[in-house]
Amino acid sequence: MERTGDVQSVSRALDLLTRLGSSEEGQRLSELARAAGLAVSTVHRLLTTMQQAGFVHFDPARSEWHVGREAFAVGAAYVQRRDFVAPAMVFLRRLRDESRETANLGILEDGQLVTLAQVESREITRAISPPGGRVAATCSAMGKALLATWTDEQIAMFCKQNGFRKLTPNSHRTLASLMADIRTIRKRGFAIDDEEHVAGLRCVAAVASSPQGDAICALSVSGLANRLSAARASPVAGRVVVAAREFAQKIGPR
Amino acid sequence: MERTGDVQSVSRALDLLTRLGSSEEGQRLSELARAAGLAVSTVHRLLTTMQQAGFVHFDPARSEWHVGREAFAVGAAYVQRRDFVAPAMVFLRRLRDESRETANLGILEDGQLVTLAQVESREITRAISPPGGRVAATCSAMGKALLATWTDEQIAMFCKQNGFRKLTPNSHRTLASLMADIRTIRKRGFAIDDEEHVAGLRCVAAVASSPQGDAICALSVSGLANRLSAARASPVAGRVVVAAREFAQKIGPR
DNA sequence: TTCTTCCTTTCCGTATGATGGAAAAAATAT
DNA sequence: ATATTTTTTCCATCATACGGAAAGGAAGAA
Numbered sequence: 109m110e111r112t113g114d115v116q117s118v119s120r121a122l123d124l125l126t127r128l129g130s131s132e133e134g135q136r137l138s139e140l141a142r143a144a145g146l147a148v149s150t151v152h153r154l155l156t157t158m159q160q161a162g163f164v165h166f167d168p169a170r171s172e173w174h175v176g177r178e179a180f181a182v183g184a185a186y187v188q189r190r191d192f193v194a195p196a197m198v199f200l201r202r203l204r205d206e207s208r209e210t211a212n213l214g215i216l217e218d219g220q221l222v223t224l225a226q227v228e229s230r231e232i233t234r235a236i237s238p239p240g241g242r243v244a245a246t247c248s249a250m251g252k253a254l255l256a257t258w259t260d261e262q263i264a265m266f267c268k269q270n271g272f273r274k275l276t277p278n279s280h281r282t283l284a285s286l287m288a289d290i291r292t293i294r295k296r297g298f299a300i301d302d303e304e305h306v307a308g309l310r311c312v313a314a315v316a317s318s319p320q321g322d323a324i325c326a327l328s329v330s331g332l333a334n335r336l337s338a339a340r341a342s343p344v345a346g347r348v349v350v351a352a353r354e355f356a357q358k359i360g361p362r
Numbered sequence: 363m364e365r366t367g368d369v370q371s372v373s374r375a376l377d378l379l380t381r382l383g384s385s386e387e388g389q390r391l392s393e394l395a396r397a398a399g400l401a402v403s404t405v406h407r408l409l410t411t412m413q414q415a416g417f418v419h420f421d422p423a424r425s426e427w428h429v430g431r432e433a434f435a436v437g438a439a440y441v442q443r444r445d446f447v448a449p450a451m452v453f454l455r456r457l458r459d460e461s462r463e464t465a466n467l468g469i470l471e472d473g474q475l476v477t478l479a480q481v482e483s484r485e486i487t488r489a490i491s492p493p494g495g496r497v498a499a500t501c502s503a504m505g506k507a508l509l510a511t512w513t514d515e516q517i518a519m520f521c522k523q524n525g526f527r528k529l530t531p532n533s534h535r536t537l538a539s540l541m542a543d544i545r546t547i548r549k550r551g552f553a554i555d556d557e558e559h560v561a562g563l564r565c566v567a568a569v570a571s572s573p574q575g576d577a578i579c580a581l582s583v584s585g586l587a588n589r590l591s592a593a594r595a596s597p598v599a600g601r602v603v604v605a606a607r608e609f610a611q612k613i614g615p616r
Numbered sequence: 617t618t619c620t621t622c623c624t625t626t627c628c629g630t631a632t633g634a635t636g637g638a639a640a641a642a643a644t645a646t
Numbered sequence: 647a648t649a650t651t652t653t654t655t656c657c658a659t660c661a662t663a664c665g666g667a668a669a670g671g672a673a674g675a676a
Binding site: 400401402403425 | 662663664665666667672
C-alpha cells in the first residue's frame, strides 16, 4: 500500500469488484482472497458489505461471487449520460454487417480512449477491448482520429504530459512520427491503427462531429490483421467515414 | 447505521456511487455530502479514493462528480455473463416496432425481477423500470411469468418468505389470488400485469425457455394502460409469445 | 482592485471501527 | 465415518477512518 490519502477498505473493495468484473466466471471467496492478497475474513466482510448494497451477488448453490445488479445499474448511468450511444447502435450494427468485423464507438476521457459500445463480429473473435476498456490514445485508431481534431499545440502538450505507450513495435514513440500520422489522418479523413495497440490487430476509425464542428466520438471497425488486410482497410474505412457522417447528421439537429 | 457486520466506509462509498448513478446530472461535493448526511471531508476522501480506482470521475471545469469508466466496465460484466442479452435485442426491437410500446427483458434474481435490457417506445414515455431496476416478482408480468414455471410448492414457499408488496390496489395480496393468476398464465402462456406495479401501466410477458425446459428469462411489452388497452393486450401478448419462442430456439442450440 | 461568500482541499488529534488470527460451523472429499 | 477444505463468526488490538477546523481557490460585488 502506498502512502496516499486513500481509504484502505474502499480501495480494497473496489479492487475486489474489478476482479469479479474481469473474470467471466464467478469467484470463490478463498480464491479471491488469495488473488487479492488479503485475509479471508477481510474479504468476506467486504463482500458481504457490497452484497448488502447489491453491488455483488452470491450464488449459494455454487458458492461463487458475481458482479451484482446495482453495479450494473450504476454503470449504465455512465453510458446514459452520453445520449449519443443509443442512436449510434444502428450504425455500429450496419458497420458490423458490412465489414463482418467488430464495430466500436469510443470517446477520449482523461487522455485515454474509452470504448463505450461495441457490436461484435459474428466470426470467432474475443473482444480485445470490451466496453469500458481503455487504451492509450496514441495507440488507438479512434484515439488518433479524435486527437487529429485538436490543434498541433494541444497534441504536443498532451504528448508531453502523457508520453508514449509502446504497446507494440508499431506504436508511435516520437511526437514527429505521431504528427506525420495526424496530418495524414486530417487529409484523408480517417485513422488507421496498424497493429499499434495489439500485434495482429488492425483498426480503422473516423470521428463524428456536431454541426458546430466539435468532435463527439469516434466510430471504428477492428479485426484481425490478416483478415482486415491493408487492401481491405481502405474500402472499410470508406464505410466507417460514411457511417460517422450519417450518424453525425442524425444526432446533429436534435 | 445498524449493527451489522458491515464495513462503514465501503457502505458509504457505495451509497455515494448509487447517488451519482441515479441522478442524470453530475453532483457537487457539498450537495453530495449534504444528501448523504456525511462530513464534506469524509465524502471528499471517499470520492478521491474511488477516483483512483476509476469508479468515479471528476469534471474540474464544472467541479462535478460523475460515475466513472470502471463502474461501467464492471457493470458491463454483469450483462456479459448473461450471454442471452445480446441475442435478445433483435427480438426486443421487433416487439417494440410491432407494438409501438416499450419492450423489456428480465430475469429473477433473489426473488426480484431485474430488468436487463429495454428497447423504448418511440412515443413519449419515461421508462418506469430502467435497465438494472427491480420489482417485486408478484407485481410484475415478467416476474409472474417466470414464477409460473415453478412448482406450486416453490411459489408458496417463496410467498411465505417474501410476502406481497402491495404497490397498487391491483397488486396481489394473497397466495390464493396469485395462484389463480398463475394457473391462468400457465394455461394461456403469457402473463399480464394489469396496473399491479404502477397505476396506469399495463404489461404483458412470456418466458423464453431452454430446450431442457428451464426458464431462462422473460420478454415483455409495457405501455400506458389507456394506450395498451385490455383489447389490445391480447394481440400484443401473441406477439410476445411468438418472440419468446423464436428467441428460445435461437439461443437453444449453441 | 479589495472585500465578500461559497466551495474545495488539506491537515491533524482522537476514538471508532476495520483488521487478521483463530475458532466454530459447514460443506466436500476420502 | 474421518479427514480436509472452505465459509462464517468472534474478538482484542491498534491502525485507520473520522469530522472539525483551517487553508486554499474561485466567482462575484462594491
